Amino acid sequence: DAGVIQSPRHEVTEMGQEVTLRCKPISGHNSLFWYRQTMMRGLELLIYFNNNVPIDDSGMPEDRFSAKMPNASFSTLKIQPSEPRDSAVYFCASSRRDEQYFGPGTRLTVT
């Protein structure tokens, strides 16, 4: 199995631009999680889906952030408009039961 796949691995954008991060979970996993990691705040859960349905989005910072999961094999996290404080590493993870498997992350830099 290829594991959780994320793209792009690195993204550098200017403030105000739209950013879309992509995730392909492990086949057969029915839960998908988006996390943000910074030095100051550590790993924060942004949103998670179960069977493609958003279950808890209380971690989404503000309306500039949105996430979708149109099918079991694909999810996106969008930031529009982006701000410098959004700079972080964004991880996607998937699970079938309890254990979550993480992707390699997308390092986002907003200048």
Add this chain to the structure above:
Amino acid sequence: GESVGLHLPTLSVQEGDNSIINCAYSNSASDYFIWYKQESGKGPQFIIDIRSNMDKRQGQRVTVLLNKTVKHLSLQIAATQPGDSAVYFCAAAGPGYSTLTFGKGTMLLVSP
């Protein structure tokens, strides 16, 4: 809400030593715990997990101990190797599995 924290931000050991990384959690109703290892530039990697009906679980060179009385979790790594150098996170979930709450992480540095 749940909070999970680590006692030591950095742990330095010599190759071959045993390492112990500690973690405290706040929610006494937590019933599932995981240790993750994160190497530079990579995502967290599952090491070992334990449920609240156990107090010890062993893997390959790793042991997790759970003390529910004091809400404390530890990860023991035997014969630590330079490849073990990474940031280690504990995470807790429950009651009933929903989402994981992660601690801030402990950096383990292994010197040859």
